[in-house]
Amino acid sequence: DQQVKQNSPSLSVQEGRISILNCDYTNSMFDYFLWYKKYPAEGPTFLISISSIKDKNEDGRFTVFLNKSAKHLSLHIVPSQPGDSAVYFCAARGLQGAQKLVFGQGTRLTINP
Amino acid sequence: ETGVTQSPTHLIKTRGQQVTLRCSSQSGHNTVSWYQQALGQGPQFIFQYYREEENGRGNFPPRFSGLQFPNYSSELNVNALELDDSALYLCASSRQESYYEQYFGPGTRLTVT
Numbered sequence: 751d752q753q754v755k756q757n758s759p760s761l762s763v764q765e766g767r768i769s770i771l772n773c774d775y776t777n778s779m780f781d782y783f784l785w786y787k788k789y790p791a792e793g794p795t796f797l798i799s800i801s802s803i804k805d806k807n808e809d810g811r812f813t814v815f816l817n818k819s820a821k822h823l824s825l826h827i828v829p830s831q832p833g834d835s836a837v838y839f840c841a842a843r844g845l846q847g848a849q850k851l852v853f854g855q856g857t858r859l860t861i862n863p
Numbered sequence: 864e865t866g867v868t869q870s871p872t873h874l875i876k877t878r879g880q881q882v883t884l885r886c887s888s889q890s891g892h893n894t895v896s897w898y899q900q901a902l903g904q905g906p907q908f909i910f911q912y913y914r915e916e917e918n919g920r921g922n923f924p925p926r927f928s929g930l931q932f933p934n935y936s937s938e939l940n941v942n943a944l945e946l947d948d949s950a951l952y953l954c955a956s957s958r959q960e961s962y963y964e965q966y967f968g969p970g971t972r973l974t975v976t
Contacts, residue, residue, distance in 0.1 A: 759903075782963055784964075791969060793867065793953055794906070794967045850911065850921060851908065851965065853898075
């Protein structure tokens with residue numbers, strides 16, 4: 751049962767343009783969402799998060815949007831830079847007491863010069 | 864500030880053997896979570912340790928067990944290894960009050976033959 755889904759395994763974007771990564775979830779009880787970035791041979795690193803009581807959170811070039819009615823969140827990166835090339839995972843905080851993060855399958859983002 | 868470290872980096876074991884993976888938490892963190900990441904998938908939650916006790920568990924059999932030590936470092940033990948246990952094992956540390964903001968180590972790549 752895949753509760754968090756990233757349906758695009760890969761995405762290729764021109765340097766300087768906007769990158770949009772998408773994530774869908776099925777469990778309406780999730781109340782906190784996070785994006786992680788992973789380079790090869792490194793562990794995932796925390797990027798940005800959003801509480802379910804908000805619909806947008808911005809941090810520099812990174813903005814996360816949450817659409818609760820559609821159970822959909824997206825990460826926007828603008829402008830995209832070559833160093834943004836990595837695998838991006840969305841994750842949801844587990845249900846109360848579950849003490850875990852539920853991750854999507856990841857999207858490989860490639861920024862082309 | 865020292866980040867999360869894991870050892871060993873790579874490991875090859877034979878089916879039926881036992882393995883122990885190690886993790887040192889980031890300074891100031893009291894909670895450790897372990898994840899299994901199969902190829903092309905997102906990390907899957909195995910369990911979490913807080914105050915040296917298991918504090919949440921995912922859908923993994925009892926042959927996956929763990930320990931947390933007074934200095935908050937942790938071990939993951941897997942008995943009776945199976946071929947499907949081949950994966951990247953990630954350790955993440957956090958503060959219990961914000962356990963979802965997890966900081967990951969680089970992982971241990973386990974290959975079972």
